[in-house]
């Protein structure tokens with residue numbers, strides 16, 4: 001029998017075509033090999049799968065529903081927009097799907113501690129939640145500048161029992177947090193597991209995180225077909241930062257005749273530093289341990305990036321997204337701050353659903369797609385809820401009267 005796409009990609013070294021791999025310091029080779037072997041074994045183990053299934057159902061609240069956004073669709077006056085409601089997942093976003101599974105791997109490996117970096121704090125909060133559930137210690141590295149900016153998430157992590165460790169060198173943001181977290185892991189990989197927050201990083205994380213997120217696409221496919229007399233959607237749409245919520249949704253439809261759209265943040269302009277549209281404007285390069293498409297500055301270092309959605313302002317992208325784009329399986333689109341804010345308010349006022357600013361990028365893109373394709377159905381991954389964004393949004397963008 002021919003192997004399915006998901007079973008055959010990436011190859012055993014973690015390559016999606018020329019992208020991916022594991023470019024890590026020699027001191028970490030053993031630790032990543034251990035994770036790789038463990039994942040291979042656990043992903044086939046009935047006990048592991050059963051445990052994960054139980055957690056998803058009873059703790060996370062899965063399956064999350066698929067909702068037909070009738071009011072929004074009628075407002076746009078075109079195609080039909082459906083939402084996969086990952087905002088209703090425990091902690092309010094899709095991230096817990098992979099964090100719970102990573103923590104379960106740590107538990108099986110007998111590790112005592114989870115280590116990670118976080119930018120805006122979303123990954124940190126999801127991982128701190130998983131650590132609390134499994135009784136593991138949790139060290140979250142975060143740039144000093146981000147700690148000051150993202151106060152509520154810092155407080156949440158601390159309440160959940162995690163230790164938030166400031167990265168105080170360089171620009172004191174995400175890149176420095178990654179450096180510090182990696183250093184800590186090099187020093188303590190016997191006792192700890194480094195838990196990456198998206199389909200990025202060295203092999204096996206892009207594959208592993210995709211597999212853990214694929215529950216989103218599997219559920220959504222079944223739910224959509226049940227609502228639509230066995231029909232598939234014409235389009236599946238998701239925002240892309242690192243690309244985990246997008247790969248989660250796409251996995252469910254990868255072997256189907258469904259158009260897959262990844263939406264990158266165009267921020268406030270097309271110049272370097274104004275956006276985080278890595279696939280759209282980037283070039284091939286290695287950072288954070290994997291080969292992909294990245295935004296580089298004049299020195300070839302990861303460029304500064306910007307988006308109103310702080311969870312999607314990443315200067316690279318998961319290697320699988322680069323590959324799927326190259327082979328023509330996915331379509332890469334963009335959405336700027338202004339359109340994302342508009343969609344944020346539209347979905348709130350027309351449907352009573354306040355989306356995360358990241359997810360609002362996908363909603364805005366879907367609204368355009370619906371307008372251009374009045375006969376089509378469009379399934380959007382609503383990756384998270386917007387409670388975390390409300391104070392920032394109302395301060396900067398006055399509430400519109402519909």
Ligand SMILES: *Cc1c(COP(=O)(O)O)cnc(C)c1O
Nearest residue numbers: 198241242243244245311358384
């Ligand atoms: C972190 C985050 C994202 C971006 O991460 P991906 O790995 O690109 O999915 C998107 N939406 C929400 C709500 C997030 O918290």
